[in-house]
Each structure stands twice: as structure tokens, then as C-alpha cells.
Amino acid sequence: SQQGEEDPQALSIQEGENATMNCSYKTSINNLQWYRQNSGRGLVHLILIRSNEREKHSGRLRVTLDTSKKSSSLLITASRAADTASYFCATDTQGGSEKLVFGKGTKLTVNP
């Protein structure tokens, strides 16, 4: 069963624009992670944010977490064609088993 759900399902933008993807989840979490997947390949870890953190940055990536709204957002600034991929959030469950549950992902297309 999905804990996190990404929105939108698909996003198409032009190179140089910013891309924002959102993740909503149902139950309280300890950690939330974002991953990227190029077509038909494995996932690559992007960033981890803990429940007591509100914002984290990594290069052109900015992740925010709002535990009161049970949501997170991933912002990619100055997007490039190479950012074209699917992006997934993964959450655990506070007090639950130690496993990550992934959402269905946002498919991002960056047009050159």
C-alpha cells in the first residue's frame, strides 16, 4: 500500500524553468526521502529529510517538509533536459516497521 502520493502525476516544462513536485502522506513519519529514476533503470537517492527538519538543500534541489500538513515538496531550480526522469518520495511510518514505502511518482519532462 502507498504511504506517499506524488502530485502532479506528470509535469512538462522548458529548460531553465523550475519544477515543483509534491508528496502527501497519511501517517506520521520519522524520515522522508526523495529518489529519481531514469526510464527503466534503478532509483537514485536524492535527499533525506527528517521529521524535525523543515527544509534541506542539495545543489539545485530544495526539499521542504510540513509535518502538520503531512506533505513535502521537491523543487528543482533551473531545470535541464538531463533532469527528465520520474521522481518518487519514500516514507517510513512512525512506530511502524523499518521499511520505506514509495509513492507512484511524478514523471518530469524537461524540454530543451
Next chain:
Amino acid sequence: KAGVTQTPRYLIKTRGQQVTLSCSPISGHRSVSWYQQTPGQGLQFLFEYFSETQRNKGNFPGRFSGRQFSNSRSEMNVSTLELGDSALYLCASSFVPRTNEKLFFGSGTQLSVL
């Protein structure tokens, strides 16, 4: 340092057959998780192994099984294949099974059941 290696990369089977997929984690990683990815259901957690013990299991029928060896390599087996088992099967490893550990994924095994 070599990444997570999954073999085979592609597999075609017919209904009723069984299949075994292999995963070699990054050296030093002792936790291995398996996921099934389909367009309709997304990434579904199958199971997780740590030190040769299954620690977590997802909501899959008993036809799906796995094991982990003393060198941390893992295999998963699907018996009596059904058409709906067609999917990308992904393996991920980490040092320990904690959700504040990032997962390193292999490229997956694309299974087609005809």
C-alpha cells in the same frame, strides 16, 4: 566500489513457470530489499533481509519468496508465474535496515510473463 548488481537484466517466462532473480549488494551492505514496479501499482515492497533473516514482508502471495546468503547476496523466487507478475523487479541495499539510511538500487530485472 561496485554498485548493486542484479541478474539477469531481462527475462521472459511463460505462465506456470518459476523464476529466480539474483542481487549482489554493495560491498559491506548487509541489508537487501526487493521491490516490484509496475505502471499501475508503482513500487511495491516485497521483502527485506538483514543478516540472512527476513525482517519485513510486503503484501504479496506466498508464491513470492526470497533468501539471503552469508555474503549478503540475495535471491528472490517466484513460483507458478502469472501474467500479472510481469514487472521490473528492483533490489536495493544499505548498510543496515534503517529508514534514515539511503537505499542504493540495482538496475533491475525486467520480467515478462507470456
